[in-house]
Amino acid sequence: MMSPEANGRSAPLLVGLDIGGTKIEALLVDQQLNVWAQARRATDVSHPDNLVVSAIAAIDDVLAQAHADRAQLTGIGIGIPGQVDAVAGDVSLAVNLNLKTYPLGKVMSTRVGVPTFVENDLNIAAVGVYRWLQQRESVANVVYLSIGTGVAAGVVLNGRLYRGSHGMAGEIGHITVDLNGPPCNCGARGCLETYVAGPAIVRQALGSVTFDCPDEEVHAGHVYQAAQTGDEAAQAVVQNVSRHLSLAIQTLVMLYDVDKVVLGGGVAQTGDAFLSPILDELVQLRAQAPLFETMLPADIVTLLPAGYNPGAWGAIYLAKEAVWD
Numbered sequence: 001m002m003s004p005e006a007n008g009r010s011a012p013l014l015v016g017l018d019i020g021g022t023k024i025e026a027l028l029v030d031q032q033l034n035v036w037a038q039a040r041r042a043t044d045v046s047h048p049d050n051l052v053v054s055a056i057a058a059i060d061d062v063l064a065q066a067h068a069d070r071a072q073l074t075g076i077g078i079g080i081p082g083q084v085d086a087v088a089g090d091v092s093l094a095v096n097l098n099l100k101t102y103p104l105g106k107v108m109s110t111r112v113g114v115p116t117f118v119e120n121d122l123n124i125a126a127v128g129v130y131r132w133l134q135q136r137e138s139v140a141n142v143v144y145l146s147i148g149t150g151v152a153a154g155v156v157l158n159g160r161l162y163r164g165s166h167g168m169a170g171e172i173g174h175i176t177v178d179l180n181g182p183p184c185n186c187g188a189r190g191c192l193e194t195y196v197a198g199p200a201i202v203r204q205a206l207g208s209v210t211f212d213c214p215d216e217e218v219h220a221g222h223v224y225q226a227a228q229t230g231d232e233a234a235q236a237v238v239q240n241v242s243r244h245l246s247l248a249i250q251t252l253v254m255l256y257d258v259d260k261v262v263l264g265g266g267v268a269q270t271g272d273a274f275l276s277p278i279l280d281e282l283v284q285l286r287a288q289a290p291l292f293e294t295m296l297p298a299d300i301v302t303l304l305p306a307g308y309n310p311g312a313w314g315a316i317y318l319a320k321e322a323v324w325d
């Protein structure tokens with residue numbers, strides 16, 4: 001973290017907000033992208049106006065931490081779930097946030113007095129992931145596949161975010177894997193998400209896997225743990241999940257012909273126990289055809305480090321491009 005004294009109290013700053021169903025992560029940076037402060041707040045989803053109150057509170061948290069004030073803010077970037085009209089800053093269909101249609105960009109820029117830029121959370125996270133990758137290697141085409149409570153991908157092509165006609169490019173969680181599969185939150189059946197999202201992994205394990213955590217609510221990490229300690233039922237679930245994910249990776253690569261598929265999200269934070277069975281499945285896919293050997297090289301998949309918040313950083317880059325670049 002930079003000391004505010006070293007930079008002066010008049011330094012222009014940007015804030016990036018990653019708004020999720022349960023928490024808001026805020027990141028405050030200066031023009032050189034030095035981190036001045038970061039904070040986390042609970043999301044108030046009782047009413048859209050209260051969501052704005054909690055978002056502004058998160059901004060005031062980071063400003064207070066950095067001994068800076070609102071006058072130094074030159075832009076706000078926001079990543080939020082749902083369908084986003086990035087030009088108008090309107091958010092719709094954000095079911096988990098109790099938002100049907102809401103002019104979030106306009107409300108925030110009026111209330112804080114600073115230009116505000118809004119983008120879908122996965123799209124913006126893909127930008128954050130792309131910038132993170134750029135610091136390590138030069139790549140033009142990248143997909144970020146997030147596996148958490150839901151499953152979705154964000155796509156960067158030729159260094160630019162690819163949104164599609166409805167801002168929904170990469171919504172791979174709702175491609176149909178089995179027409180007769182389990183019901184999905186979206187109303188359809190057998191979506192990819194009903195096999196590989198965190199709750200789906202738990203659902204497949206309950207009843208057959210013996211867990212070591214009687215007092216805790218079971219989450220996907222526990223299933224991976226049980227598989228690693230030799231529980232055969234857990235191993236079968238992990239293999240099924242990994243097979244579906246390897247096919248999802250293959251689908252994304254064949255559709256977008258990318259250099260990298262970066263995996264992230266809550267389930268991916270299980271780390272190597274999560275990644276290595278997926279890599280095993282990819283080895284088998286590669287053996288099937290020379291085409292797959294070319295398109296799915298061993299290093300095409302990378303795990304995002306747990307400490308990097310691609311949503312908050314993507315929001316910073318979104319605002320930076322609009323305000324400073």
Ligand SMILES: [Zn+2]
Pocket residue numbers: 173174184185186187188191193
């Ligand atoms: Zn679905």
